Amino acid sequence: MMDQKQIEKISALIKEQLLAGESVHLEGIGTFTRIHKSQHFSRDKKGRTVAHPPNDTIHFSPDELGEIG
Numbered sequence: 001m002m003d004q005k006q007i008e009k010i011s012a013l014i015k016e017q018l019l020a021g022e023s024v025h026l027e028g029i030g031t032f033t034r035i036h037k038s039q040h041f042s043r044d045k046k047g048r049t050v051a052h053p054p055n056d057t058i059h060f061s062p063d064e065l066g067e068i069g
Contacts, residue, residue, distance in 0.1 A: 018058060030062035 002010075014032060017024045023033045039054045 028063055030060055033059045033061070035059050 014024050018032060018034045021034060023031055025031045035057050037055050037057070040052050042050050042052065044050050
């Protein structure tokens with residue numbers, strides 16, 4: 001069983017790789033991928049322009065069962 005310090009170290013490594021634009025695959029668990037969305041504009045119901053700033057989200061794709069090994 002992992003202790004809190006080990007979990008924090010693994011989380012920091014995953015974060016570092018995602019910030020560098022890399023995907024992270026954990027065998028038997030899945031893949032974390034950073035998705036970047038560029039700034040864009042839309043119109044609200046009154047016709048006003050609304051700015052949507054750029055943002056990044058993390059997408060997780062779980063491994064299929066039985067894929068280990």
